[in-house]
Amino acid sequence: MASASQRVEDHSQEERFRRIWEVVEGIPEGCVLNYGEVARLAGLPGRARLVGRALARAPKKRALPWHRVVNAQGRISFAADSVRGQRQRRLLEDEGVEFDGEVIDLERFSPERAIDRLLWGP
C-alpha cells in the first residue's frame, strides 16, 4: 500500500488548500482581498503564491468568488487584455467594485470597510 507518510503529507496539503478556500468564500460581495492577506487569514503568512495555486486548483464544484482576490497593488493579476483578466474585472465591477484605471483601492473595498459602506455609502 502507499506509504503512510505520503498520505499524511497529501492530507496537510489538502488542508492548506481547504483553509484558503474557506477564507476566499468568506470575502463578501463587493469586497476584495489580496493574495497575501488571504494567506495570512488562512494561517499561512508569507505564502501568497500558495493562494494563487489554491485558486487555480479549486474544484469547480466549489464556485469560489475567486475574482475577489487581487494582488497587493490592487491590480488584477491577469493581463488586462486577457480573457481571464477581463472576466475578473467584469465580475468585480458588476458587484460594485470600482477601478481607478487598473487599480482598486484596497482599503476602500476591504471586507472591514463593508459595514461602513452599508451604513454610510461609498
Place this chain on the structure above:
DNA sequence: AAGATGACTAACT
C-alpha cells in the same frame, strides 16, 4: 529527477 515556473510580496536599488 533537477530545474523552471508562477493567479505573490516586501524590500531594495
Place this chain on the structure above:
DNA sequence: AAGTTAGCCATCT
C-alpha cells in the same frame, strides 16, 4: 517611478 532580488513552494517539464 520602475526594475531587481530574495523568499516562497507546489506543480509542471
